[in-house]
Amino acid sequence: MDFGFWILDFGFWILDFGRDVPVERLxxxxxxxxxxxxxxxxxxxxxxxxxxxxxxxxxxxxxxxxKQ
Known part of the structure; x- marks a missing residue:
């Protein structure tokens, strides 16, 4: 599994999850x-x-x- 795609997937999950969660929890x-x-x-x-x-x-x- 490519690590970069995993981070992108996690980022989109956080954005989606953040709609129902307070900013401090996010x-x-x-x-x-x-x-x-x-x-x-x-x-x-x-x-x-x-x-x-x-x-x-x-x-x-x-x-x-x-150089020295």
Whole structure:
């Protein structure tokens, strides 16, 4: 299952669900989603952005050593 489509599906579900739910409850659900899913992916190292920034940091360190 593609993670991006899952997020879109979840977003549409939240929009549909939000019609009957107070804003505070909706924000609480979004915070729980962010905490359990997105942060979990970051800490597992499986998130693309984490790999991308790690590769960029490593590349920057190599470039700095080559300049010196």
């Amino acid at each position: 924000l609480s659900l979004l915070l729980q989603y962010f905490r359990f899913f997105y942060l979990g992916h970051i800490f597992n190292g499986s998130d693309f952005l984490v790999r991308f920034t790690r590769e960029n940091r490593d590349r920057d360190e190599i470039n700095q050593h080559q």
